[in-house]
Amino acid sequence: MFDQLRTIAIITLLAGGFIASGIVACGGGDETDAVVETDAGTDSDTDALVDTDSPTDSAASAGNDQSAEPTSADAPASEAAEVEQSTVAGGRLALVQSRGELICGVNDQIVGFGAVDPDGEFAGFDIDFCRAIAAAVFGDPQAVSFRPLSAQQRFTALQTGEVDVLIRNTTWTLSRDTQNGLDFSPTTFYDGQGMMVRTDLAVTALEDLEGASICVGSGTTTERNLGDAMREAGADFTPVVFEGADEVFNAYESGRCEAVTADMSALVSRQTTLPDPDSHSIMDIVLSKEPLGPAVLQGDPGWADVVNWVVFGIIQAEEFGITSDNVDTFLGGDVPEMMRFLGEEAALGEGLGLSNDFMIDVIRAVGNYGEIYDRHLGPDTPFDLPRGSNRLWTDGGLLYSPPFN
């Protein structure tokens, strides 16, 4: 009898001990230092998980880190030296100039936008904007070094000052603009979910796809964007949903679907890998908004202005009809607007901390927007992507530059 009681007592004690230690391990306790330590450890674990999973959420922690930085003088010594320097001594532009080259965060995996060409050189639509900034700052489009970044690395690289500017098909969203501590420059490429169809079907509008099967990947918003667009068009359709992009395009290729939907940039590069690319065409329709453009770190308006106005200048050059071939013929002209643009009148470049004729260097180096577009995505490339929204506002597109006054 006594034995049994004792056993029960011991078991109760032990169980109590286990539960107590369990509570400690789970971070529910509040007594000792050890508890606090475990607690903190647990929290940072979950943080790391959230961070890697979704770029939007990485904002929370990263945004906090750098929000302290721009308050210059009393920034803690542990902060990245470069960042501090950029905010204290004349900003990022001065830092870039003293370094003698621009560091540009790019993609190295999307042919047409950012990739390494057969000669081992970075080439692509985004790459040219990096070169344009280098040309504006140094007069030399080669004064740039490229840092290939993954989707997860990109914001951290910018936040820690490892790169001066991020031009890596990054969609401008509110949460990135605020929580991630970025400043976005004008959109250089209006991407969006697009639709590829067999050319022989002679489909020109979503309404023509009444009754069709459409292959789609089970992505974040792709299916819903498709559903919304087809509902709006009043066209009944059959979605065929796969998990991976390869399955989606295999099914489309074999003829199961009349059309396939994905982001435009994905469609154009996939199209080139289809057996007979010419028998497929990408419709001139966008199902969702994915504005891509350069991003810089928030809190350095001077540097942001440089990037912004180089982008605007490239757009403005197309509007003026100035190309890398004919730029010299515009010199010494008599149109006041163009004279200001090319730095022959007024001193617009000075305001940016650049030479007044910075746009001449930019245009000589990479040309105007249309030239950049055509070089990497236009009719002479395997992609032959219609300009769509990426036309000038004068042609019914969205590209618009504020005046160079």
Add this chain to the structure above:
Amino acid sequence: MRTGLDSRRNERLAFFDMMLSDERGRRAVAQVVVGVVVLLILARFALGIAADFQKQGLTPGFGFLSNTAGFGISESRSFTETDSYWQAFRVGLENTLRVAILGIFLATPLGALIALSRLSGNPIASRISAAYIEIFRNTPLLVQLIFWYQGVLLRLPGLADAITWSPGGGGDSGFGEITWLALSQKGMALPRIIPGDGSWAIFAAVVVGGVVAAVVVSWRRRRSATNGGRSFGFAFAVVAWAAIVASAWLAVGRGAFELELPTVDRFRYGGGTILNPEYSALLIGLVAYTAAFIAEVVRGGIQSVSGGQFEAGRAVGLSEAQLLRHVVLPQALRVIVPPLTNQYLNLTKNSSLAIYIGFPDLFNVSLTIGNQTGQFVIVTAMIMAVYLALSLLSSMAMNLYSRRVRLVER
């Protein structure tokens, strides 16, 4: 301080010794320890999930399921983009059940047939069956599904060149060619039977016929038990049932059913019953794969019946069919049913591979719901709960059956 700790530890060790000296005590402690550890692990997960929810600003709950889904589902006549996530989830579940139930019904006889032919003395049939089993059992199911889908069904001609069969000469509906049967990349189209005004009479006749057939069978059995001779119960029952149904049909006339013939339109079939290539590929793949396993289960069951039983059966003059039905199967079923249950469960769970061939089963649809709402934890829990419930239900049914065929010892 240190000595104080030591003495406390010594006390604890003394307690531990005492406790371990008692057998029951040891067992109880082991139970408690395991239980507590399990609880701790579960609590850790629960707390982690709760913390994540809080971080992402999500409220755990099922409220999001009544929001508009906004995406379409291919395998549903009724579902539209404006329906709720609940509806989408339900459609996914229906699709899973559609594949699983029909798959089980097709795989079982196919597997049994393969097993019997493998056991038969016929060398060709036996070899073919053996080859079938080895091929399908020893290659991954996912590979087989992709083979059926991309390698076979999507290699059929396009809709414009569909293989059609139109005994009545077909015709044109204005939308496309009317046909009885069409086969193409877009799947197979068959006539659809639409119940007409008089169809209730036919259904009633089917039910009444079934009852009458059951009565006839038991009457024949009793008669044969008292008078001797074969009962022919099955044959009588079929005749009785067919007679009742046929007379009802004649009475109702042509209004009983209407046939809706499919048409071949521009992008899809119109009307009729349509088997999409995704559904067909999944069904064929699952049936072919599971039948190989079922064949081995059945073969094992039959071979577990000792040779003496066969000899005894033949010695009393039973035909091969009678031998199988009255001697072998009752004994073999006891061995077959439990592993057969496993195969049924496997087939149901394997149907979640549908996502690779674009069939909107429960898993595929749920993944989309999770993606769109960010409620992955809840959605995953729902998927798991549904598969668990399906598995438990079917093993419960099979256990009941297993109890029925169990050896009754007197």
